[in-house]
Amino acid sequence: MTEIKNKKILSLILFFSIFALVAAYFIQYILGHQPCNLCLIERIPYFFAITIISLFFFLKNFEKTTLIALSIIFFVATLLSFYHLGIEQGFIKESLVCNLNNLDKILTAEELLKELQKKTVNCKNVTFKIMGFSLATINTIISLILSIIIFRNYLNYEKNK
Numbered sequence: 001m002t003e004i005k006n007k008k009i010l011s012l013i014l015f016f017s018i019f020a021l022v023a024a025y026f027i028q029y030i031l032g033h034q035p036c037n038l039c040l041i042e043r044i045p046y047f048f049a050i051t052i053i054s055l056f057f058f059l060k061n062f063e064k065t066t067l068i069a070l071s072i073i074f075f076v077a078t079l080l081s082f083y084h085l086g087i088e089q090g091f092i093k094e095s096l097v098c099n100l101n102n103l104d105k106i107l108t109a110e111e112l113l114k115e116l117q118k119k120t121v122n123c124k125n126v127t128f129k130i131m132g133f134s135l136a137t138i139n140t141i142i143s144l145i146l147s148i149i150i151f152r153n154y155l156n157y158e159k160n161k
Contacts, residue, residue: 009150017053039121041097049074088123094123
């Protein structure tokens with residue numbers, strides 16, 4: 001029974017992770033809202049979740065390890081999103097993460113002029129909202145909920161066997 005329940009939960013998380021990435025790319029490429037660097041970084045946990053769950057279904061083993069790994073992944077996703085939310089709300093200062101594009105080169109005067117003409121997205125600026133909430137806010141809430149659900153399943157794994 002527990003194995004079926006955990007597989008259903010893992011299937012739902014896999015579906016949700018794929019949906020979250022498709023939605024992010026839809027907002028970026030179809031609707032034309034450029035993501036900031038933190039937005040791009042916040043996609044990484046979803047890629048990890050898809051990979052780990054896919055490996056689990058392929059190997060059909062290590063269910064308990066998969067649960068704890070996913071719980072950690074979504075907890076880290078919660079921290080990343082909360083950090084981004086803090087920058088958006090102004091209670092955390094922007095860091096170098098928001099300016100990663102400019103760190104790898106020394107600019108000449110012409111390159112600097114070209115760089116200034118580019119439309120760069122600041123981590124503070126919210127370019128897209130759903131029902132009045134920024135994507136960082138939504139991601140914080142969803143990542144926290146997923147982390148808690150997965151961790152509870154991990155803790156109850158032995159009880160339900």
